Amino acid sequence: xxxxxxxxxxxxxxxxxxxxxxxxxxxxxxxxxxxxxxxxxxxxxxxxxxxxxxxxxxxxxxxxxxxxxxxxxxxxxxxxxxxxxxxxxxxxxxxxxxxxxxxxxxxxxxxxxxxxxxxxxxxxxxxxxxxxxxxxxxxxxxxxxxxxxxxxxxxxxxxxxxxxxxxxxxxxxxxxxxxxxxxxxxxxxxxxxxxxxxxxxxxxxxxxxxxxxxxxxxxxxxxxxxxxxxxxxxxxxxxxxxxxxxxxxxxxxx
Amino acid sequence: xxxxxxxxxxxxxxxxxxxxxxxxxxxxxxxxxxxxxxxxxxxxxxxxxxxxxxxxxxxxxxxxxxxxxxxxxxxxxxxxxxxxxxxxxxxxxxxxxxxxxxxxxxxxxxxxxxxxxxxxxxxxxxxxxxxxxxxxxxxxxxxxxxxxxxxxxxxxxxxxxxxxxxxxxxxxxxxxxxxxxxxxxxxxxxxxxxxxxxxxxxxxxxxxxxxxxxxxxxxxxxxxxxxxxxxxxxxxxxxxxxxxxxxxxxxxxxxxxxxxxxxxxxxxxxxxxxxxxxxxxxxxxxxxxxxxxxxxxxxxxxxxxxxxxxxxxxxxxxxxxxxxxxxxxxxxxxxxxxxxxxxxxxxxxxxxxxxxxxxxxxxxxxxxxxxxxxxxxxxxxxxxxxxxxxxxxxxxxxxxxxxxxxxxxxxxxxxxxxxxxxxxxxxxxxxxxxxxxxxxxxxxxxxxxxxxxxxxxxxxxxxxxxxxxxxxxxxxxxxxxxxxxxxxxxxxxxxxxxxxxxxxxxxxxxxxxxxxxxxxxxxxxxxxxxxxxxxxxxxxxxxxxxxxxxxxxxxxxxxxxxxxxxxxxxxxxxxxxxxxxxxxxxxxxxxxxxxxxx
Numbered sequence: 001x002x003x004x005x006x007x008x009x010x011x012x013x014x015x016x017x018x019x020x021x022x023x024x025x026x027x028x029x030x031x032x033x034x035x036x037x038x039x040x041x042x043x044x045x046x047x048x049x050x051x052x053x054x055x056x057x058x059x060x061x062x063x064x065x066x067x068x069x070x071x072x073x074x075x076x077x078x079x080x081x082x083x084x085x086x087x088x089x090x091x092x093x094x095x096x097x098x099x100x101x102x103x104x105x106x107x108x109x110x111x112x113x114x115x116x117x118x119x120x121x122x123x124x125x126x127x128x129x130x131x132x133x134x135x136x137x138x139x140x141x142x143x144x145x146x147x148x149x150x151x152x153x154x155x156x157x158x159x160x161x162x163x164x165x166x167x168x169x170x171x172x173x174x175x176x177x178x179x180x181x182x183x184x185x186x187x188x189x190x191x192x193x194x195x196x197x198x199x200x201x202x203x204x205x206x207x208x209x210x211x212x213x214x215x216x217x218x219x220x221x222x223x224x225x226x227x228x229x230x231x232x233x234x235x236x237x238x239x240x241x242x243x244x245x246x247x248x249x250x251x252x253x254x
Numbered sequence: 255x256x257x258x259x260x261x262x263x264x265x266x267x268x269x270x271x272x273x274x275x276x277x278x279x280x281x282x283x284x285x286x287x288x289x290x291x292x293x294x295x296x297x298x299x300x301x302x303x304x305x306x307x308x309x310x311x312x313x314x315x316x317x318x319x320x321x322x323x324x325x326x327x328x329x330x331x332x333x334x335x336x337x338x339x340x341x342x343x344x345x346x347x348x349x350x351x352x353x354x355x356x357x358x359x360x361x362x363x364x365x366x367x368x369x370x371x372x373x374x375x376x377x378x379x380x381x382x383x384x385x386x387x388x389x390x391x392x393x394x395x396x397x398x399x400x401x402x403x404x405x406x407x408x409x410x411x412x413x414x415x416x417x418x419x420x421x422x423x424x425x426x427x428x429x430x431x432x433x434x435x436x437x438x439x440x441x442x443x444x445x446x447x448x449x450x451x452x453x454x455x456x457x458x459x460x461x462x463x464x465x466x467x468x469x470x471x472x473x474x475x476x477x478x479x480x481x482x483x484x485x486x487x488x489x490x491x492x493x494x495x496x497x498x499x500x501x502x503x504x505x506x507x508x509x510x511x512x513x514x515x516x517x518x519x520x521x522x523x524x525x526x527x528x529x530x531x532x533x534x535x536x537x538x539x540x541x542x543x544x545x546x547x548x549x550x551x552x553x554x555x556x557x558x559x560x561x562x563x564x565x566x567x568x569x570x571x572x573x574x575x576x577x578x579x580x581x582x583x584x585x586x587x588x589x590x591x592x593x594x595x596x597x598x599x600x601x602x603x604x605x606x607x608x609x610x611x612x613x614x615x616x617x618x619x620x621x622x623x624x625x626x627x628x629x630x631x632x633x634x635x636x637x638x639x640x641x642x643x644x645x646x647x648x649x650x651x652x653x654x655x656x657x658x659x660x661x662x663x664x665x666x667x668x669x670x671x672x673x674x675x676x677x678x679x680x681x682x683x684x685x686x687x688x689x690x691x692x693x694x695x696x697x698x699x700x701x702x703x704x705x706x707x708x709x710x711x712x713x714x715x716x717x718x719x720x721x722x723x724x725x726x727x728x729x730x731x732x733x734x735x736x737x738x739x740x741x742x743x744x745x746x747x748x749x750x751x752x753x754x755x756x757x758x759x760x761x762x763x764x765x766x767x768x769x770x771x772x773x774x775x776x777x778x779x780x781x782x783x784x785x786x787x788x789x790x791x792x793x794x795x796x797x798x799x800x801x802x803x804x805x806x807x808x809x810x811x812x813x814x815x816x817x818x819x820x821x822x823x824x825x826x827x828x829x830x831x832x833x834x835x836x837x838x839x840x841x842x843x844x845x846x847x848x849x850x851x852x
Contacts, residue, residue: 036335075332191336194368194381201329 003058005048006116007082008107009041011066011073012127025225027096028127037073040122042080042189044182047152048120049081049190056154057117059083063110065103067091071205078200079192085205086110090217094210097219099128102210104136109213111141116177118159123148123181134181144174148183302629303640303699303743307707316746319621319754320628322386330390333383337394340367347398350530351677354522356400364435369395369405371433374417378429385568385627392569393576399681400530402573407478407531408432410566411689412439415487415507418565419550419558424509428485440483442474442510442536443559449476450694452489453556457538459490459506461545468492468548470510470541476688480534481519486510487549487562488538494553504553508543516541527680564639567689568630571623571645574653574685577678578616581660582609584674589663599663608659615652621747622648640702643695644740650685650692657682693729696736701726703739 013019014034022029037045048060062077064070065088074085088106090098111119119141124131138145146152146161150169153160154176163170164183192200210217238244248254302315322330344363350356364370372388374380383391396402413432416424431437448455457472470490474480492506510517520535550558586609589599599605622645630638661668661675668675686692704725725732 072328072332076335079332079336191340191363191367192332193336193366194333194372197329197332197336198376198381 002115002117004114004116005051005057005060005118005120006107006111006114007041007044007048007060007062007077008103008119008121008133009045009062009064009073009077010038010122010125011035011064011070012038012125015039015126021226021228025227027223027226035069035072037076038122038125038127039189040124040126040182040184041077042122043184043186044120044122045077045080045082046187046189047149047180047182048118050187051118051152051154052081052083061086061114061116063088063107065090065098065106065210066095074205075197075200076192078203078205079197080190081196082203084203086208087205088208088210088213090210094217097221098217099219099221100130100132100136101220102215102217104133104140105215106210106213107133107137108140109215110208111137111177113213118176119143119179120152121179121181123183134179138179141177141179143178145179145181146172146174147181149180150183150185152180152186301637301640301706302746303644303739304703304706306739306742307703308710311746315629316625316750317753318757319750320386320625320631321754326384326387330387333387333391334394337367337369337391340364341394341397345398345401347400347674347677348671350398350400354524354529355532356404356530360401361404361435364401364405370408370435370438371429372409374409374413374429374433378425378433380429380433385630386624389569389572389623389627392573393579396573396576397580398530399528399678399684403478403528403531403684406566406569407441408435408439408483410569411441411562412479412483412487413485414562414565415441415549415558416509418561419507420509423546424549428509432485437484438479438482440477440479440486440536441562442477442480442486442488444474444476446473446475450691452559453505455489455491455505457488457490459492459508459543461492462542465545467542467544468508470508470516470538470543473535473537475535476523476533477536478531478533480536481522481532484512486512486517486536488543489555489559492552492555502553505555505559506552507549507555507558509547509549510538510541510543514541514543525684527677527683529680560639563689564642565630567642567646568623568626568638570685570689571619571626571649574649574682575616575619575623577653577682578612578619578656578660581657581675581678582612582616585609585612585660585663588667605663608663611659612656615656618744618748619645619649619652621751622744625747625750640699641743643690643699644743646689647692647695647699647736648740648744650682653682653685696733696740697729699739700732700735704735 012035013028013030014036017034020029021027045060045062048057051057052060060082062074062082062085064074064077064085067090071085071087074082074087078085088110090102107119107121110116119134119137121134121137123134125133134147135145137143146159146163148164149161150164151160151162155173157176158173159176159178159180160171160173161180163172164185236247238247245254302312305312340363345360346357350360368381369391371378371380372383372391373385374382376382392402395405409432413429416428416432420428428437432439443452443455445455445457455472457470457474459468459470461468468490470488472490474488477483477486486509488508488510489505490508491503493501494504495501516539518537518539520537523533525531525533549555586600589605589609592599600609622641626638626641626645629636629641657675657679661679664673664675667673670676690698
């Protein structure tokens with residue numbers, strides 16, 4: 001086994017920022033807004049670095065797709081302990097329309113090219129909440145997948161994954177190479193300390209284009225309109241249960 | 255000639271101006287000014303504030319506003335993110351204040367982030383960041399006063415001595431562990447009997463018989479990190495025999511390890527603010543210090559102390575600005591939601607004024623701090639002690655006023671411990687006291703500048719006997735001189751930054767009103783300080799030599815009138831700042847007081 005792990009990281013609007021919709025309703029305002037690494041991607045990077053520290057794998061490669069700015073996100077991953085980065089250049093219209101399908105095609109192509117043993121991704125991104133990239137990547141590669149992982153253990157050439165599912169916790173054992181997506185309780189990501197950020201400056205980030213990987217970036221999805229969630233309406237207080245039932249009947253709810 | 259005659263002269267302003275301006279103008283050419291200190295590199299005019307005392311504005315020093323390269327900018331942004339995250343998530347300032355202690359986990363987190371060795375060079379295990387970057391990180395660290403002071407006591411003064419005046423062996427031995435935070439440093443100068451009067455310290459270091467050790471005896475107070483420091487920079491009197499064979503007691507600087515034994519730290523002081531920072535007495539009882547641990551030369555310790563203090567002062571500007579910006583954030587949320595008289599607080603003029611004050615102060619403090627940091631980062635060995643002192647005085651007082659105003663906006667709520675305002679207020683009161691009290695720094699600014707100007711003018715003006723002695727006691731006069739200079743420097747910083755903003759078209763429309771109001775306000779402070787008193791203290795004339803661009807109304811102001819106006823502020827309305835680059839703005843500082851008395 002190559003001992004190489006591919007980790008996908010996405011640059012998203014910071015979780016603490018108040019999102020505003022663009023006046024033309026074509027999307028949200030991203031100019032001048034604080035961006036950072038998707039929290040689930042941070043957990044994925046942390047898991048990969050932990051595996052390396054336990055000497056179970058040899059190399060961690062951080063991958064991100066997007067314009068020039070995603071290099072900051074890759075650098076953060078490098079500062080957390082990744083060995084090198086790959087920046088897949090996607091900009092303009094292609095970037096606006098980029099979704100899980102395109103990213104999973106890129107990840108699949110890279111996983112084959114880099115002969116990765118494991119691909120670790122965040123379970124979903126906090127901007128689009130798709131929860132699809134990991135699953136699609138596994139399907140394109142025809143690899144097993146361990147999604148919503150809250151615990152990952154490497155056992156020889158197999159991986160034991162404890163998954164958080166609606167019913168509780170499910171433990172599965174899958175063959176490598178495999179795709180794993182990280183859930184919230186997998187680990188607590190470390191801070192990228194300043195000395196590590198300085199060391200990370202020396203690590204390499206390779207530039208690749210989707211065309212080089214033979215990936216077609218055309219989107220099958222078109223965003224028609226983006227709106228804010230409806231304003232919360234004021235509630236009503238009632239005195240008795242009969243009142244409540246009456247009001248609900250009036251509103252046509254029952 | 256006596257004072258009265260000079261005052262009479264000065265009242266007929268033209269003559270007075272002419273008399274002294276002739277002399278001043280002749281000396282006011284930067285290339286003719288002798289360098290007072292020996293600089294290791296080329297002799298470019300490295301004094302900005304000092305030359306203000308001569309009526310010379312060294313535009314090349316302050317225009318354009320110092321810029322950092324793109325790579326450095328990216329680096330700073332990368333650094334800022336984890337530090338901000340740490341302070342937002344893992345620092346419980348309320349708990350630190352309440353328990354008067356920084357939890358070990360928090361200290362560990364700070365150590366791992368690398369914040370204990372920000373300016374230590376990389377080869378010794380630190381981050382090796384420039385002054386500008388240090389100032390930028392200071393903005394975030396200041397979110398918690400106790401942590402800020404702990405870190406500053408460790409690296410801005412504690413280990414600075416080794417950094418700037420230590421020899422290679424000392425650096426190799428001590429810096430690596432200090433940079434990672436494994437050892438914590440402290441700066442021990444102040445004694446029960448010697449606070450502002452630092453030169454009068456009594457702690458003694460006597461050379462042992464075999465000449466290999468000094469025995470340290472004495473006690474120090476108000477030592478930050480005193481209880482937990484492993485390495486201390488201690489100042490003590492040593493007997494020095496000068497070249498004439500005369501024995502004198504001069505101050506030397508020593509690196510003292512707690513491991514040497516004989517060091518007793520008192521119990522932590524119960525302070526008003528920065529309660530999480532450990533401050534205590536440190537007593538030395540026959541502590542053996544190896545002679546190799548003397549920093550610099552024996553007997554040259556006072557200079558070392560002053561250099562250390564001067565080098566760290568400027569960061570108070572950005573720390574204060576960071577704190578104020580945070581306060582604006584918190585206060586504006588409140589003012590935008592709270593309603594009284596059926597209107598939001600933010601609609602009331604007096605509340606808006608408070609925000610204006612806070613915004614202006616933050617802008618000025620930032621501008622001054624980064625201008626000074628930029629000047630210090632330039633190659634050569636710039637002497638920015640005066641500028642740093644000005645930044646400190648302005649920022650400490652500005653910060654105090656702003657915190658008070660922010661608390662006022664919240665009214666009763668601001669007064670409770672449920673909100674952080676009272677803690678910010680208590681934490682920031684110390685800024686006016688430590689690192690040189692503002693009173694001392696004002697004297698320093700005024701006297702150093704006058705001394706510099708006096709030395710140069712003495713040779714040039716053809717008048718008998720200029721004497722400086724009596725000015726030293728005229729504190730009220732010195733205070734006004736210092737205030738004028740501080741405000742002038744503040745104006746310079748604001749104009750420099752604004753002119754850069756406009757020339758690179760960085761949101762010019764938004765910055766302009768801020769700049770104008772800033773300069774307007776500062777010149778008002780300037781004129782207040784320069785107000786003519788019955789003792790004929792000081793007069794500030796700002797003159798622009800000639801009409802520069804058609805349509806600019808340039809006026810000459812003379813001391814005939816009691817009010818003084820700084821004309822710089824008019825120009826942004828009429829043209830762009832390019833004119834400042836092209837033309838000389840001469841500031842003539844004329845003191846009709848004892849300094850020029852005969």
